[in-house]
Amino acid sequence: MHVQEPAVRWVLKWPAVMSEKSRSESDGGLPLDNGRPFLCLYQSAPSAEEKFSSIIMESSEMFTSDYKTKAVIMDDKSLHRTLSRLAHQIVESNRGAENLVFVGILTRGVQIAERLIEKIEALESRRLPLGMLDITFYRDDMLRKLKKPRVQASSIPFDLEGKVVVLIDDVLYTGRTVRAALDALMDFGRPDRIQLAVLIDRGHRELPIKADFIGQEVKTTAGEEVRVKLKNVDGEDGVYLVEAIREKKSNHLDAPLTKVAKGADPSE
Amino acid sequence: MIISKHLLGLEGVHREEISLILKTAQSFKEVLTRPIPKVPTLRGKTIVNLFFEASTRTRLSFELAEKRLSADSLNFTISGSSVSKGETLKDTVRNIEAMKIDMVVIRHQASGAAHFLTQCLEAGVINAGDGQHEHPTQGLLDMLTLQEKFGRLQGLKVAIVGDIAHSRVARSNIHGLMTMGAEVAICGPATLLPRDIPAAFGKNLIVFKKVEAAIRWADAVNVLRLQLERQKSGLLPSLREYSMHFGITRERLEEAKKDIVIMHPGPINRGVELESDLADSEFSVILDQVTNGVAVRMAVLFLKSGGEQEVMNGNGHS
Numbered sequence: 001m002h003v004q005e006p007a008v009r010w011v012l013k014w015p016a017v018m019s020e021k022s023r024s025e026s027d028g029g030l031p032l033d034n035g036r037p038f039l040c041l042y043q044s045a046p047s048a049e050e051k052f053s054s055i056i057m058e059s060s061e062m063f064t065s066d067y068k069t070k071a072v073i074m075d076d077k078s079l080h081r082t083l084s085r086l087a088h089q090i091v092e093s094n095r096g097a098e099n100l101v102f103v104g105i106l107t108r109g110v111q112i113a114e115r116l117i118e119k120i121e122a123l124e125s126r127r128l129p130l131g132m133l134d135i136t137f138y139r140d141d142m143l144r145k146l147k148k149p150r151v152q153a154s155s156i157p158f159d160l161e162g163k164v165v166v167l168i169d170d171v172l173y174t175g176r177t178v179r180a181a182l183d184a185l186m187d188f189g190r191p192d193r194i195q196l197a198v199l200i201d202r203g204h205r206e207l208p209i210k211a212d213f214i215g216q217e218v219k220t221t222a223g224e225e226v227r228v229k230l231k232n233v234d235g236e237d238g239v240y241l242v243e244a245i246r247e248k249k250s251n252h253l254d255a256p257l258t259k260v261a262k263g264a265d266p267s268e
Numbered sequence: 269m270i271i272s273k274h275l276l277g278l279e280g281v282h283r284e285e286i287s288l289i290l291k292t293a294q295s296f297k298e299v300l301t302r303p304i305p306k307v308p309t310l311r312g313k314t315i316v317n318l319f320f321e322a323s324t325r326t327r328l329s330f331e332l333a334e335k336r337l338s339a340d341s342l343n344f345t346i347s348g349s350s351v352s353k354g355e356t357l358k359d360t361v362r363n364i365e366a367m368k369i370d371m372v373v374i375r376h377q378a379s380g381a382a383h384f385l386t387q388c389l390e391a392g393v394i395n396a397g398d399g400q401h402e403h404p405t406q407g408l409l410d411m412l413t414l415q416e417k418f419g420r421l422q423g424l425k426v427a428i429v430g431d432i433a434h435s436r437v438a439r440s441n442i443h444g445l446m447t448m449g450a451e452v453a454i455c456g457p458a459t460l461l462p463r464d465i466p467a468a469f470g471k472n473l474i475v476f477k478k479v480e481a482a483i484r485w486a487d488a489v490n491v492l493r494l495q496l497e498r499q500k501s502g503l504l505p506s507l508r509e510y511s512m513h514f515g516i517t518r519e520r521l522e523e524a525k526k527d528i529v530i531m532h533p534g535p536i537n538r539g540v541e542l543e544s545d546l547a548d549s550e551f552s553v554i555l556d557q558v559t560n561g562v563a564v565r566m567a568v569l570f571l572k573s574g575g576e577q578e579v580m581n582g583n584g585h586s
Contacts, residue, residue: 134295136295136309137295137299137307137308137309137337137570138307138308138309139309147577147578147579147580148271148571148574148577148578148579148580149579149580150288150291150292150579150580151291151292151295151570152295153294153295153297153298154295154298154299155298183308184307186304187302187303187304187306187307188302188303188304189303
């Protein structure tokens with residue numbers, strides 16, 4: 001069964017300059033722009049074009065940063081819609097929320113899990129328990145990395161025995177974070193089943209790991225990064241594709257256009 | 269922030285680094301409550317524990333911390349080693365390093381032994397007590413215990429009672445607590461106080477001559493172990509007299525703040541520096557200190573592993 005969707009078209013805006021005022025120093029989030037105009041690639045239904053312009057914030061003082069935004073993957077509205085769909089999918093595939101518990105990977109996985117829990121509460125009138133997982137101690141690059149991450153405390157205040165755990169993260173990339181999270185979860189107990197829900201799957205897996213619920217798949221290159229911004233930590237909702245700037249004089253117009261694919265259930 | 273690969277003492281360690289160690293230790297405390305209280309963080313790292321001096325708590329605590337982090341640990345104790353054949357400290361450790369180890373934890377009767385090792389080894393060195401100099405992990409675990417109990421260190425009034433002059437625990441506590449913004453006082457017989465206090469610890473260190481005054485002032489009292497050999501060296505008339513003047517008793521606590529906290533680094537001479545009943549009372553956090561010791565040592569080993577390095581602002585997972 002396939003529902004006909006409105007034709008998707010690419011809207012190119014020039015110049016569209018993003019700025020970010022409310023960046024928190026402590027959360028490790030990276031600034032979005034380098035102070036220069038760049039190409040912004042939108043996914044948009046023809047009639048909704050104007051709405052999207054609202055997310056282009058006014059140009060102001062810029063961060064001097066090594067990242068530039070290449071595309072807006074989700075604005076606040078599409079992020080909300082995607083979260084709603086994920087909530088429905090999780091409840092549908094588990095036939096309710098009876099035995100479910102959510103475990104978010106710190107920091108943004110927890111924020112996404114909280115949003116999903118609210119949406120599921122509206123659907124099922126049942127508030128799912130939420131655990132938080134810091135996977136630092138389980139990383140496999142601990143002995144190779146030059147920088148030490150700051151550790152936050154995990155908290156799984158419920159028994160995992162016999163539960164269906166939905167593990168939640170913002171971006172699925174190499175799969176190494178998920179591998180570490182699976183190891184960590186096993187030290188907390190033996191759940192019946194673990195499912196994985198991610199907001200963005202950006203490909204480039206290095207381990208045989210696959211998400212059960214995906215907000216949106218995004219084709220990316222290795223030099224790019226996906227930045228998920230959430231209101232509680234970043235002051236705004238949105239998902240952006242950013243790229244590290246290596247050569248200062250690179251011509252933005254020559255940069256390859258990145259295809260942003262419509263999110264879909266992996267079973268489709 | 270750049271952190272050193274060694275931990276030799278708390279003197280001169282930045283507030284930010286101490287905060288980071290305490291915060292990391294809290295994460296490890298959570299790890300220790302899990303059904304499987306072990307993480308694979310230091311898998312493949314080899315840590316050698318060199319104990320040239322008798323120790324129960326510190327050695328077991330380090331050993332447990334290493335096991336909880338999945339590091340391989342080797343234990344060296346002076347009895348039955350080549351030290352009794354006359355091998356020097358430098359030769360001993362250089363031979364051990366030739367076996368490819370990553371970190372050394374050292375307890376030694378000579379002040380400065382840990383610092384000396386940093387000059388002949390590539391490996392990171394963690395001081396587990398050197399003579400009368402410092403015992404930094406004890407200072408850190410005391411701070412963690414206080415922070416948990418009071419929710420802050422800033423402005424907290426901590427009195428350290430006993431043989432200050434010969435105590436590495438006192439020195440680490442004074443430096444660490446003052447860096448963290450606590451008010452610190454010392455109290456003890458004049459023969460057991462350092463000679464030039466302002467030169468050693470700055471002008472902010474308060475000195476109480478009477479233990480009653482220290483108890484009235486303090487939010488927490490850290491009672492040091494009276495090293496029994498001090499009496500032999502003529503610094504004390506008798507243990508009984510020390511106990512009468514400086515022993516912490518229930519009677520003396522009557523004038524204290526109601527939620528006063530009693531700490532002791534162990535081992536306790538019951539009835540000398542601390543009334544036996546008080547060590548097991550509601551005021552005592554002595555066993556919390558021991559629990560926190562493992563978490564603090566895990567944090568130190570974790571943060572100091574992998575050489576000198578920068579600490580990220582975020583948690584950097586992708």
